[in-house]
Amino acid sequence: MIPTLLAITMLLGHLSAWTWIYNRLHASGLSSRFVRQLEKWVILACLATGGSVFVWLVLRGPVVAATSPHWPDHIMLAWQLICWMMLTYVLTGWLVRRIARREPGPxxxxxxxxxxxxxxxxxxxxxxxxxxxxxxxxxxxxxxxxxxxxxxxxxxxxxxxxxxxxxxxxxxxxxxxxxxxxxxxxxxxxxxxxxxxxxxxxxxxxxxxxxxxxxxxxxxxxxxxxxxxxxxxxxxxxxxxxxxxxxxxxxxxxxxxxxxxxxxxxxxxxxxxxxxxxxxxxxxxxxxxxxxxxxxxxxxxxxxxxxxxxxxxxxxxxxxxxxxxxxxxxxxxxxxxxxxxxxxxxxxxxxxxxxxxxxxxxxxxxxxxxxxxxxxxxxxxxxxxxxxxxx
Ligand SMILES: [Fe+2]
CATH class of the missing domain: 3.60.21.10 (Metallo-dependent phosphatases)
Structure with a gap:
């Protein structure tokens, strides 16, 4: 149960991280041609790394300790932490917006x-x-x-x-x-x-x-x-x-x-x-x-x-x-x-x-x-x- 929950939250965090990059890319003042090229790479990278993470999670489950002697485990652990941090950031923002909406505004x-x-x-x-x-x-x-x-x-x-x-x-x-x-x-x-x-x-x-x-x-x-x-x-x-x-x-x-x-x-x-x-x-x-x-x-x-x-x-x-x-x-x-x-x-x-x-x-x-x-x-x-x- 807990590994499944960890895996789901990690995948949600993965999507949050790439959406964060996508949104900022389109807010930049970079040339439209460059943005459109980069946009394709961002989507491709999101899908490719998301697929790899998914396969990893199915085969091995989330990495829960940094004691493994294998370097891929350390990369996966680092990415897991980034994903969970992103998800926490996104959920906190969502909660703050919901609370702010209740206050009498202009x-x-x-x-x-x-x-x-x-x-x-x-x-x-x-x-x-x-x-x-x-x-x-x-x-x-x-x-x-x-x-x-x-x-x-x-x-x-x-x-x-x-x-x-x-x-x-x-x-x-x-x-x-x-x-x-x-x-x-x-x-x-x-x-x-x-x-x-x-x-x-x-x-x-x-x-x-x-x-x-x-x-x-x-x-x-x-x-x-x-x-x-x-x-x-x-x-x-x-x-x-x-x-x-x-x-x-x-x-x-x-x-x-x-x-x-x-x-x-x-x-x-x-x-x-x-x-x-x-x-x-x-x-x-x-x-x-x-x-x-x-x-x-x-x-x-x-x-x-x-x-x-x-x-x-x-x-x-x-x-x-x-x-x-x-x-x-x-x-x-x-x-x-x-x-x-x-x-x-x-x-x-x-x-x-x-x-x-x-x-x-x-x-x-x-x-x-x-x-x-x-x-x-x-x-x-x-x-x-x-x-x-x-x-
Ligand atoms: Fe527009």
Missing amino acids: LVANDTQCLDVARILGRRPIGRRLTRMWGAIPGNQILHIQAHHKIVRMPNLPPALAGLRIAHVSDLHMTGQLTREFFDIAFAHLQTWKPDLIAITGDLVDEPACFAWIPATLGQLACPFGIYAVLGNHDQRLADVARLRQTLTDSGIEDLGGRCVLRTIRDVPVRLAGNEQPWFPAAQLPAAQPGALDRATPHPFSILLSHSPDQLPWARRHGFQLMLAGHTHGGQIRLPGIGPIICPSRYGVWYASGLFDRPPTLLHVSRGLSGVHPLRFNCPPEVTLLELRNP
Whole structure:
């Protein structure tokens, strides 16, 4: 009984260790080609070493003492200890997240509306045969958009900004797998909220053929205080990133990538910045420029758009009160009772999706609208309206 339990926990620890490596690899700023190559090796190494460990466990069972004269026993013992340490780390994190979820957070209320895109259109807006097959898997939620209207408590919100409505959309991944109608429905709903400001946090286009969709989708959005965007790691893979930035600008969307601007909203000076690290250079603004990234200049309210939630320490260091991010897709597949496993962040699944109060910054991570892998289980795509309130 005990050897079996030790063997099972070791295999779980083995998977945890390789998932840890996989998640951090996709959070790195390494070139996408290198990441994709390395990703294959990580998966191969996980399977090969996992298979070897499994055979070892079946033949000999777990190593329980370091007294063996054979060196393979010592390697196996060392790997066992690493696996158990990883499993302890993962289980502790899971427990801490569950406890933290019980505490009253910044979310006051959440009104969620489900948009069943296939039902609304009367057909599935899927453009490729293979995606149609994936989409037909029972429980796959790629066409079930959740529109969240979240009322959020912000202790440091200037009173004049109480009730400010910010629409947040991320990870559109326009690939052609989902047709333009899918995005039309999401943005039509977003527009019914009549937001004051719209934030788009990266991974907009994967296929250059979809550039033409931007003026017809995002370009149709309107709000009184502007539409702002940053790019993500998938946008960086495009052969012509400058063309994407130009298309956004031509569509009335302000490109905030590596920039910081000062705007006046309800007579309050609001600093808006975009951080596209680690895939694009950081904002490098002289301190004299309006809205510059120095903490000496007091800003009543600052909003950061970042593709990756990993820039949270940067946001806190620079005194941003609100940070909006995406990139993680909520994990895309969430196991019941466990949650997400795969999450491209150096924090693993900590910031997979939702609201996180890390004073002085409040972070909102969107699950995104789509993805290059057309699979979503217990993790539907989302568009969100954040309504900011004083406590
Ligand atoms: Fe993405």
